[in-house]
Amino acid sequence: MPERDLALLAQAAAEAGDIALRYWRQDPRAWDKGGDQGPVSEADLAVNQHLEQLLRGARPDYGWLSEESADDPSRLDARRCFIIDPIDGTRAFLDGQEGFSHSLAIAEGEEIIAAVVFLPARNTTYLATAGGPALKNGAPIAPHDTEIEGATALTNKTAFVPAFWRGGVAPPMKREFRPSLAWRLCLAAEGRFDAALSMRAAWEWDIAAGSLIAAQAGAAVTDRHGAAMRFNSPKAQVDGLVVAAPRLHAEIMARLEP
Incomplete structure (x- = not known):
């Protein structure tokens, strides 16, 4: 089916x-x-x-x-x-x-x-x-396996606001941006960039397709708290996102405020 x-x-x-x-x-x-x-x-x-x-x-x-x-x-x-x-x-x-x-x-x-x-x-x-x-x-396609130092994340500026990170220190990652959030998830999935991040709630229609593509490529795909994404919800939103190869995803989650 x-x-x-x-x-x-x-x-x-x-x-x-x-x-x-x-x-x-x-x-x-x-x-x-x-x-x-x-x-x-x-x-x-x-x-x-x-x-x-x-x-x-x-x-x-x-x-x-x-x-x-x-x-x-x-x-x-x-x-x-x-x-x-x-x-x-x-x-x-x-x-x-x-x-x-x-x-x-x-x-x-x-x-x-x-x-x-x-x-x-x-x-x-x-x-x-x-x-x-x-x-x-x-x-x-497959994501790029790398460490957090010098990794490049597709995200907007707000993702690196110190309040989101433990100790008020954003990680040593470079920032890039692409206009389509769905495309950002796919670019992380294929390893063109190392991660896709959002600290803001994301509409399901922006991320539903890209989340599966990234997951099947081998990336770890969660909301910003590390929980699995759930779709077709009443609010039609997911609480942020972290998409990256498993090692980098774990490093990012370890630095995020819970």
Whole structure:
């Protein structure tokens, strides 16, 4: 079943990419959602509409959780649930940058069983199923095994605020940033960067797909307290994230305030 679901997600991601690229660098209409939620564009909504029609049409008994759809509490009673970000990295998309993605996942209970992250402007596909390998454009990926000294973390500036770290001392890591959180998890999964961190609550649609891809690549994937991530929750949020190869993950957790 996860393999059939993965094929469906891959088809949906490719079609989402075709739609998004029709708007990309074409000055699409955009507006702020308010409440510190950031921008949304007509492209986000067009992609979301297509994905919902395609995916729910194919799996009508699955629940639906998407950044651009009103939350339907019935998803909590579904055995499986789609968790979707139609365009992750909307600011980058509107700026004409390549670093936006489509993040598509399926949860069974609280766990992700199939995931695709597709960057259409870069023609790059990451995917995984529970129990299967993590692949980038068909090739297996794995995280970089390294120590914390000099490691590079994909994160925003707030992650290195001293209050988050034992003794008020942030770790000796370099910081990089990419606009799509889903892509950041995949970049850590493939060892392009050493870790992906967030000390802030993360929306499930941003991290559901990337979390499975990173885990199947061999990374340790937890919330910022070291607990396993749980999905299709009422709040649809995970309390931060730490994603890295197991040795580095352990070093990061040892330095974080509990």
